[in-house]
Amino acid sequence: GAGVSQSPSNKVTEKGKDVELRCDPISGHTALYWYRQSLGQGLEFLIYFQGNSAPDKSGLPSDRFSAERTGGSVSTLTIQRTQQEDSAVYLCASSLGAGAKDTQYFGPGTRLTVL
């Protein structure tokens, strides 16, 4: 079946602009996660959604970052007023449940470059 998809695959933007990154999870998966991969910080958790529960935003680095999940499926990660330190690969993952034992399946990522 189809895996997790993300768009765009690459995004180049100017400092100060807003960007939106999209994630389509595996059909039927109730949990959706966003991570960031950068040279300096490695792989770090940003936010996750589970069903209709309030999202866990504990990993968001600043209030310029936000995310939403519409209809329990597609998610959008928005970065406002981008900074050069936001340059990274943004990875989305989904899992059948949100328990600690559930396997997360990752998309190919969106490479964000802030000039």
Add this chain to the structure above:
Amino acid sequence: AQSVAQPEDQVNVAEGNPLTVKCTYSVSGNPYLFWYVQYPNRGLQFLLKYITGDNLVKGSYGFEAEFNKSQTSFHLKKPSALVSDSALYFCAVSQGGKLIFGQGTELSVKP
């Protein structure tokens, strides 16, 4: 807080030789441990996980991992390395559903 450490930034092995990629963990309670592989310009691919039960876990592409509670380790192994195994490997521990990753180990398999 939960954490994992991968003590080697890079591991080099010859094709056909056994390989080991090391991971140690620090958790409170029962650990749920995962291994992922990342090929260049690709997302993470799930290899295997330890939840409970048998300490030897078998996964995709001939990989296996041994959970050792006394040494708090979860090393990834393969009996015979392939050039195509060359990639970046991540160990992770699940914390309330969130994955906490190690810094990654670059595996290079030479012919």
